[in-house]
Each structure stands twice: as C-alpha cells, then as structure tokens.
Amino acid sequence: QVQLQESGPGLVKPSETLSLTCTVSSYSISSGYYWGWIRQPPGKGLEWIGSISHGGSTYYNPSLNSRVTISVDTSKNQFSLKLGSVTAADTAVYYCARQAGGYCGGDCYAYYFDYWGQGTLVTVSS
Amino acid sequence: QSVLTQPPSVSAAPGQKVTMSCSGSSSNIGKNYVSWYQQLPGAVPKLLIYDNNKRPSGIPDRFSGSKSGTSATLGITGLQTGDEADYYCGTWDSSLSVVVFGGGTKLTVL
Secondary structure: OOEEEEEOOOEEOOOOOEEEEEEEEOOOHHHOOEEEEEEEOOOOOOEEEEEEEOOOOEEEOOOOHHHEEEEEEOOOOEEEEEEOOOOHHHOEEEEEEEEEEEEOOOOOEEEEEEEEOOOEEEEEOO | OOOEEOOOEEEEOOOOOEEEEEEOOOOOOOOOOOEEEEEOOOOOOEEEEEOOOEOOOOOOOOEEEEEEOOEEEEEEOOOOHHHOEEEEEEEEEOOOOEEEEEOOEEEEEO
C-alpha cells in the first residue's frame, strides 16, 4: 500500500514562502508516475497546484505558475512544494498525492489521484 | 467558480439510489476521462471512479460512473448513512492545461 505523508510549517507569514515535503513509503518514486500537490481552503473545494514526474518534469496550475516550484529527491523518496509570496488566500489543507493515468489516445488524457497523504493545514497569518 | 459544475447538494433515503452530475465543456469532459472522489467529513479525498467508469480495488459496485458528451454522472445505489460525504469530479482541461475539479456535491442520506 503506497503511503504519502506531508510535512512542513503549519504557519507562514504573509509574503513569505510556503515549503512542504511529501515522503512516499512502500513505493519508489523512481519507478514512475507523476506526483502532485492539491490544496483545499477551509470549507471549499479542491484545487490542483501542480505535478512532477520521477524524472523531474513539471507542470503547474497557470493560476499559480509564477509562484510555484515543485521538486523531487529520488534518493530520499520525497517531493516538495514551494509557494512564494503567500497571502491569506493561500490558507488551506495541502495534500500530496500520486497521479496515475496518462495519455488515452487521440486528444484524450486520463489523470487521476489514487493515493493521498493525510493533508496538512497551512495558515498564512502574521 | 469551478470549471466543472456540480450541484451543491443532493439527498435521498437509505436504500435508495442517487445520481449526481458534473457538467463541463468540450475542452475537459468532452475530450478527457473523468474521475470521482469521496470526501467523508474531516477525511482525505478517496478515489471512487477513474477513467469515467472504472472502480479501484475495494470500491463496492454500488458506485458507478458514466459520461456522455460534456457531462459525467456518479451513481450510488443502496444508499447508506456512511455514504454521507462531499463528492468531487475531476478531469484534465486541454485548453487550460490544468487538472480541474468540480465544486463538490454534498450528499445527505435522510
């Protein structure tokens, strides 16, 4: 059973950088898949932040693109999220997840998240 | 406002069947596969359906998914009080180049 666990500060000051790490167990990131970050503001829905492949290829949500960096450390079986210039609007539960699926023919893509971390609440406040 | 539109809430009695919709466009649902997630109160989202209508191991066949055109539907039969949760649809949007989710539907089992 693949397990993911987020770690990082639960409180970040406005204008600073939010940094989180996801540690993966029972599966080697080097073996494949993309690995993603998703967040959920309190009482609201899910928002995809971005994903990274085991080889380091990344793609980000354009709405956050200029502030987001996702990196992978296969030696530690971890991947990380950095979100810069945070505001109160970035307060959310942040989940890491394994992204499965892929190209399904023609113009079709089938992306979904099959394993999720427990989530970590990050509050942006001074 | 979400790219995918879901009704805010649905309700049904125990033992009954319920369906909930997820409406999109030609650049997302119309072109790509849909997944569905169940989020029980205070819990982590859980994959229910992927590739429009496939169930991961361990998901009972009471849960089903379908897609037609630019809309997708999640069906749940034999409703149980334990099914009370928020349900989210998700897919890839080829125009925006982003994974998109619906705003979620809250299921109440009366």
